[in-house]
Amino acid sequence: xxxxxxxxxxxxxxxxxxxxxxxxxxxxxxxxxxxxxxxxxxxxxxxxxxxxxxxxxxxxxxxxxxxxxxxxxxxxxxxxxxxxxxxxxxxxxxxxxxxxxxxxxxxxxxxxxxxxxxxxx
Numbered sequence: 001x002x003x004x005x006x007x008x009x010x011x012x013x014x015x016x017x018x019x020x021x022x023x024x025x026x027x028x029x030x031x032x033x034x035x036x037x038x039x040x041x042x043x044x045x046x047x048x049x050x051x052x053x054x055x056x057x058x059x060x061x062x063x064x065x066x067x068x069x070x071x072x073x074x075x076x077x078x079x080x081x082x083x084x085x086x087x088x089x090x091x092x093x094x095x096x097x098x099x100x101x102x103x104x105x106x107x108x109x110x111x112x113x114x115x116x117x118x119x120x121x
């Protein structure tokens with residue numbers, strides 16, 4: 001059975017690119033437009049991994065990670081940040097909140113797939 005990955009980004013073009021790349025590699029994808037939307041969708045959907053942007057309206061990536069980690073169902077679900085932010089301080093903030101990994105935009109599709117395969121095993 002295909003693994004389901006949620007992609008969370010306020011940019012439709014980024015969501016489409018991530019979605020397309022993952023679907024081409026056999027994954028099911030759930031899209032969310034921001035952290036708030038993602039948490040609402042997680043309430044009724046089982047996902048194996050979350051890929052999220054950092055800077056988003058309503059609820060940013062850090063807030064989303066904290067929200068996901070607060071849910072016992074998703075305590076150990078891998079969460080990868082996909083963002084233009086590359087400062088070490090932001091990475092530490094992400095890790096402290098519970099992020100599993102970090103990919104800096106712009107990214108190569110094969111880089112994304114390699115990280116997903118590594119994280120999902």
